[in-house]
Amino acid sequence: MAKQDRAIRTRNQILESMASLFNEVGYDAATIAALVERTGLTRGALYFHFASKEDIARAVLDEAVTREGLREQAFKVQEWVDLGLLLAYRVPREPILHAAIRLSVDPKARRLFGTRWPDWVAVGEGFLTEAKQRGELLPHADPAVVSRTVVGSWTGVQLVSEAMSEDLDLAEEISVLYQLVLPNVVTPTVLARIDSSPYRAERLLKEQSRTSAVE
Amino acid sequence: MAKQDRAIRTRNQILESMASLFNEVGYDAATIAALVERTGLTRGALYFHFASKEDIARAVLDEAVTREGLREQAFKVQEWVDLGLLLAYRVPREPILHAAIRLSVDPKARRLFGTRWPDWVAVGEGFLTEAKQRGELLPHADPAVVSRTVVGSWTGVQLVSEAMSEDLDLAEEISVLYQLVLPNVVTPTVLARIDSSPYRAERLLKEQSRTSAVE
Missing domain, CATH: 1.10.357 (Tetracycline Repressor; domain 2)
Structure with a gap:
């Protein structure tokens, strides 16, 4: 369980760091090399979670449509x-x-x-x-x-x-x-x-x- | 006068072609090389009108705030x-x-x-x-x-x-x-x-x- 928690944390860390790179320099200029430098993770650890930059971008977009915080209301x-x-x-x-x-x-x-x-x-x-x-x-x-x-x-x-x-x-x-x-x-x-x-x-x-x- | 007309036409052609490149591939990937290929102009002709890609981008943005077609109205x-x-x-x-x-x-x-x-x-x-x-x-x-x-x-x-x-x-x-x-x-x-x-x-x-x- 602790091991799984760590894996989820690492995955989130990759997503957040790559997202910040997309925000700062745009999709094209955001590279796996820059991600390695920013996260301090090995390429092996990255590729355990995501196959490619495209794969990370898709995961970022999958988080986009979110209802977090939404509750049923009278109207x-x-x-x-x-x-x-x-x-x-x-x-x-x-x-x-x-x-x-x-x-x-x-x-x-x-x-x-x-x-x-x-x-x-x-x-x-x-x-x-x-x-x-x-x-x-x-x-x-x-x-x-x-x-x-x-x-x-x-x-x-x-x-x-x-x-x-x-x-x-x-x-x-x-x-x-x-x-x-x-x-x-x-x-x-x-x-x-x-x-x-x-x-x-x-x-x-x-x-x-x-x-x-x-x- | 005819020579000046031609110069204005060439400048517009450069602006429009580079604008289309910006639209299709984004700012970073739009290069002078691609512009040369698309317009068929020589680099010399391009640099006669604009010093750099940055210079063309600035000229594109200068056209953005336009009142063409606007006329005085009752309100x-x-x-x-x-x-x-x-x-x-x-x-x-x-x-x-x-x-x-x-x-x-x-x-x-x-x-x-x-x-x-x-x-x-x-x-x-x-x-x-x-x-x-x-x-x-x-x-x-x-x-x-x-x-x-x-x-x-x-x-x-x-x-x-x-x-x-x-x-x-x-x-x-x-x-x-x-x-x-x-x-x-x-x-x-x-x-x-x-x-x-x-x-x-x-x-x-x-x-x-x-x-x-x-x-």
């Missing part, structure tokens, strides 16, 4: 908002999630592995379709279109906010995005009960870790 | 919307504009040259500030915040729409973005007179070419 549209708020809180703190975005906008990596945006759009559409069936959305709001537009907007707000010279907080920027979009998607009575504040994600994640500690 | 907020609609029409048709986005999301190119997003945010903020002074915006709409959020959203909608498997039209996707955001930014009476249709940009550009033909 489905709240769960849809929570998905985006949780990711906004985590991306600046977790190199692997950040690298998944980086790989999606890199021409070579995108050609090799595609992106996880279609998956995100499908997940969002699922929540919004349920929300619509429950009468939470305005009649003209099309779940597929709203989901796709917000996945795009979310991504661009992240990219632009990290390029601006001011010190912008992604959780706040994404909160503003939802405030701009929600009144045109959600019925007014539901809107009044939706929490899109930048502090919500941190609270959700703390609740989750408390619950798992009890279990 | 300042219409001019702000027109900026985004015109760009959505042009980006899929003009490799140089497309490459400016590509370079902005490339980690190495971004480190070398920065991005033009802060310029776009400033331009948008200018239009929205004037719109606000004229009473076109809702009281809570902050020109700086709205401009930044929409520049981000615009960029991400472009990136995600070209990565989706469906054949999405950027002008339509951006039109949807404005329809989602405008009701929460613009007063209802002004909103009723704002055109954010996907066909508007093409019409504006045709009007412009007619006018310049007359001038």
